[in-house]
Amino acid sequence: MPSVTCACGRSVEGPPGDAVCPEYWFHTWTGTTYQRQWVEVHGFRVSFADSVHGLYPLAGQTALLAAPEANATVIERYDATTEVEIIGTAENADYYYVSPCNACESGFVRKAAVAIP
Numbered sequence: 747m748p749s750v751t752c753a754c755g756r757s758v759e760g761p762p763g764d765a766v767c768p769e770y771w772f773h774t775w776t777g778t779t780y781q782r783q784w785v786e787v788h789g790f791r792v793s794f795a796d797s798v799h800g801l802y803p804l805a806g807q808t809a810l811l812a813a814p815e816a817n818a819t820v821i822e823r824y825d826a827t828t829e830v831e832i833i834g835t836a837e838n839a840d841y842y843y844v845s846p847c848n849a850c851e852s853g854f855v856r857k858a859a860v861a862i863p
Contacts, residue, residue, distance in 0.1 A: 769852075785843070787852075790814055790836055792843040797835040798862060804828050805861040810853035814841035821853045822846070830860065 769787050773780035785792045790813060806826050811818040814836035824830075830844035833852065842860060845852040 784837075785834060787843060787854075788813060790839075790854075792834040793837050794834045798832050798842070799834075801829050801831050803861045804830060804855070805859055808855050808859040810844070810846065810851075810855060811841075812853060814839035814843075814854040818854065821851055826861075830855065832860065 769785055771785050772783045774783050775781075782794050784794060804824055804826050808824050808828070810821045810824060812821055813819070824846055828846055830842075830846050833843045833845060835842055835857075836854060839854075840857050841854040842857055843852060844855055844860070
C-alpha cells in the first residue's frame, strides 16, 4: 500500500477524505526513497506517469478550475503572461493539474490552454 501525505505535509492514516485535506499525495517506497505515484484532488486522481512536467506559459486568458470539468468552479483567471508548473494530468479528462505560482492555489486547466512547444 502506498504512503499517503496531505498537501499540508502530515501523514494520513486510513482512507483519504475531502473533509481533512484537499490534496492527498500517494508515494511508493522504492527501498531507498519514496517515489510520487499520483495525487488525489477533491476526489479526482491526477497521474504523474505519462504526463508533461515543467514550467509553461498559458496560451491565452485561462480559468483555473477547482475540478477537471468544464462547469467547475473558477478559482482564478490568468492571462497569457502567466506561467504554470504542470504537476500532472487528470485521469480520464483533458486537463492538467497546475500550480500558477508558489503562493497560489493549484487547479485544473484544459490541456489546450497551456502553450507547450
